[in-house]
Amino acid sequence: MLRGGTFNLLVGGPKATWPSDLAAKAIDGPWIGVDRGTLRLIDLGIQPIAVIGDFDSLQPGELQRVRRNVKDIRQSQPEKDFTDTQSAVSVAFGDYGADKLDIYGATGGRMDHFLANLFLVLEPQYKRYASQIRLIDRQNTIQFFAPGKYTIDKEADKKYLAFIPLTPIDHLSLLDEKYQLHDEPIPYPISFASNEFVGEHGTFQFDTGLLCVIQSCDTYEARHE
Amino acid sequence: MLRGGTFNLLVGGPKATWPSDLAAKAIDGPWIGVDRGTLRLIDLGIQPIAVIGDFDSLQPGELQRVRRNVKDIRQSQPEKDFTDTQSAVSVAFGDYGADKLDIYGATGGRMDHFLANLFLVLEPQYKRYASQIRLIDRQNTIQFFAPGKYTIDKEADKKYLAFIPLTPIDHLSLLDEKYQLHDEPIPYPISFASNEFVGEHGTFQFDTGLLCVIQSCDTYEARHE
Structure with missing residues (x-):
């Protein structure tokens, strides 16, 4: 195979x-x-x-x-x-x-x-x-991360960056994004939507649980309505 | 007001x-x-x-x-x-x-x-x-339930019934649906999709957490493709 x-x-x-x-x-x-x-x-x-x-x-x-x-x-x-x-x-x-x-x-x-x-x-x-x-x-690229520290690359056609703990998470830090968090405890699933990259990369880290990260864009229709 | x-x-x-x-x-x-x-x-x-x-x-x-x-x-x-x-x-x-x-x-x-x-x-x-x-x-009607016992009505235009714990849940029982559960502990969010009503009502209960319930249907396009 x-x-x-x-x-x-x-x-x-x-x-x-x-x-x-x-x-x-x-x-x-x-x-x-x-x-x-x-x-x-x-x-x-x-x-x-x-x-x-x-x-x-x-x-x-x-x-x-x-x-x-x-x-x-x-x-x-x-x-x-x-x-x-x-x-x-x-x-x-x-x-x-x-x-x-x-x-x-x-x-x-x-x-x-x-x-x-x-x-x-x-x-x-x-x-x-x-x-x-x-x-x-x-409109969306959805990724998943286990605990650790990561730097991800901005996709050229995407504007927004979202951090979505799917479980409780400890010490979530968004280190260089437009809206930052520092050692935030997250007790339940939540979608921190509409964040953005500053530049071409974004770095984040957390200690426990599972984090979903979504890069997304508005549709052409939505932008021009 | x-x-x-x-x-x-x-x-x-x-x-x-x-x-x-x-x-x-x-x-x-x-x-x-x-x-x-x-x-x-x-x-x-x-x-x-x-x-x-x-x-x-x-x-x-x-x-x-x-x-x-x-x-x-x-x-x-x-x-x-x-x-x-x-x-x-x-x-x-x-x-x-x-x-x-x-x-x-x-x-x-x-x-x-x-x-x-x-x-x-x-x-x-x-x-x-x-x-x-x-x-x-x-295609979807999405509802939310706190712990308790509930009987819900089937919507006429919907076929599928899904039970989606958004948090850990204790003792989830689906009592009269096509696929049943009995006192199931649910440790993480999961979508039990594509269940169905038997008849016009569905009864379920659980002890802790928050449960999302979705009634859904296929689209006309999907059914006739």
């Missing part, structure tokens, strides 16, 4: 939230399809290296298209202990040895799905992959 | 996520506008009873429209301790004595904004309002 590198995962969220480079097929690396994401990849002309889903609901012609385009098909059970996205994350890191995993189609639409994707890294069996996973859509 | 009843709040998320009855102006009750939501209400022909925002970025003509249409204008500071949405929640419950508050435009677009709206009820000064607040978009 293929080993290492950045893998991409397409799950079933609305196409309207895709970044433009996905529709333009300009994203490098192997793809894994989940559920509805599988046919969407094939529609784009991308052959996934693996797909996971309950394919019972597909039309016979659609199922044939999946079989023609994908060698590694993992059929999931409709009533199961793990979601298809969880299984796909295990397949990417466990079976294919991915170094990083960028997940598309994970936002928008059903919020229970988005929150399952967001909170996945809090589960014991996935926590170790937290720093290797990103959720990416056309 | 007006007192009691259900109030509606429009915040600045993308119009594409609005439920159809909002665009059709078929939602009863007084409206409060936040930021970009203010002009959108006025564009719909709805006169907000109050608006909150940093109106510095408006064109002179837009500012005049706001002044002509709204008596209670609360100008917020660009650098402030509370977000405009937080302020609006305080205005609705504190100044106008709202019994319930339905928030629209709170999902989609920037995920740091959505998560700020979702986690607002975890903050000490807003926790008391948790059970009175809903976030509503065209």
Whole structure:
């Protein structure tokens, strides 16, 4: 099997939230399809290296298209202990040895799905992959950090920077951002939204828990309304 | 000032996520506008009873429209301790004595904004309002519950039911849903997505923490793709 590198995962969220480079097929690396994401990849002309889903609901012609385009098909059970996205994350890191995993189609639409994707890294069996996973859509890049000190780079097309403890966190410091914090204890999940980089980098640190960091931008429509 | 009843709040998320009855102006009750939501209400022909925002970025003509249409204008500071949405929640419950508050435009677009709206009820000064607040978009109705035992009604246009502890929770029981839990301890935020009602009601209980419950549906596009 293929080993290492950045893998991409397409799950079933609305196409309207895709970044433009996905529709333009300009994203490098192997793809894994989940559920509805599988046919969407094939529609784009991308052959996934693996797909996971309950394919019972597909039309016979659609199922044939999946079989023609994908060698590694993992059929999931409709009533199961793990979601298809969880299984796909295990397949990417466990079976294919991915170094990083960028997940598309994970936002928008059903919020229970988005929150399952967001909170996945809090589960014991996935926590170790937290720093290797990103959720990416056309306005947001969502990353996850375990305790430590980090300097991240501003993405050219993003304006806002948000710090979002998903658990209680000790001693959160935002050291060189527009709005700073110093050794702040955070007792519950909160979204410190609409912060900004000063320059091209941002440094932060914390002692316990799990921190989500989002770089985001307004849409063209929102800016010009 | 007006007192009691259900109030509606429009915040600045993308119009594409609005439920159809909002665009059709078929939602009863007084409206409060936040930021970009203010002009959108006025564009719909709805006169907000109050608006909150940093109106510095408006064109002179837009500012005049706001002044002509709204008596209670609360100008917020660009650098402030509370977000405009937080302020609006305080205005609705504190100044106008709202019994319930339905928030629209709170999902989609920037995920740091959505998560700020979702986690607002975890903050000490807003926790008391948790059970009175809903976030509503065209696919999701999001509610919040403090510890206790509840029976909720299925919404006619929704199919899925999700239970999403936003904090650690003790003894979570889903008593009559399609997938059940019994006295489950939940140590971290998680989204138990894609559960379903059996019949028209669902009963659940838990002892500590705060539980988010989402009723959702697939979009027409997703169902017919």
